[in-house]
Amino acid sequence: MSIVTLADAKTQLNIPADNTNDDVELQGFVDAATAAVEQQLGTVVVPRTVVDQYDFGTGTTAFLLRAVPVISLTSIVSLDGSQSWTVTSPVMHVDGPSGSVTVLSGPPLTGMALVTHQAGLTAIGANTRLAAKIIIQHLWETQRGAVGVQLGGDTDNWSAGRGFAIPRRALELLGPQLPGVA
Structure with a gap:
């Protein structure tokens, strides 16, 4: 598009x-x-799905998405598919303009994972x-x-x-x- x-x-x-x-x-x-x-x-500018690979190490509770602004966070799944994290509120908070993601409750993010989100302008x-x-x-x-x-x-x-x-x-x-x- x-x-x-x-x-x-x-x-x-x-x-x-x-x-x-x-x-x-x-x-x-x-x-x-x-x-x-x-x-x-x-x-x-043009809304699209972005999939990036992250290394969260031994435990991360905050990170920045590379493509902004963020429309929505879709999923976070370990590379081997053995673990996924809940990405909705109140478990995670996403600041759309900055792309900052914060884990508010639940386990920290660990290891290699694929993060999928929608980025772009709504207008x-x-x-x-x-x-x-x-x-x-x-x-x-x-x-x-x-x-x-x-x-x-x-x-x-x-x-x-x-x-x-x-x-x-x-x-x-x-x-x-x-x-x-x-």
Whole structure:
């Protein structure tokens, strides 16, 4: 799943919906824009299931999930499947924005385990969607030689010290990257 649909991207590029000649290539740009936005924000935008392996050692009662924000904690199961932990309240508390998981009651987490959770935003903001469309348009146009790098003035599409794939307009819509765990 992506921040915007293929149809949204075609609308942004003024490509008729019934023109499917470049759909595969354009879908690649849609997927790449989603990854670029998530990397820039340092957060999961499109909701998805994340499975990570953790080593809890001899006993852990708190840890951080790697993909945030957390929508829900689904399961924690030992690698060999011999043990599972209850992940619902009041046994565990999950702080969605930070990804902090705390065992409130019951046994601590031990050994190697797979932790499954849902991460992503429950609502994707208009600024994030527009930034993704701008990135797609930029990638599309540069692929076709329609845009050159122009420095200075209102047409400055490139930001010194940053990569070329994300235009400054998109970066401004996304805002500064917030500190935290990604």
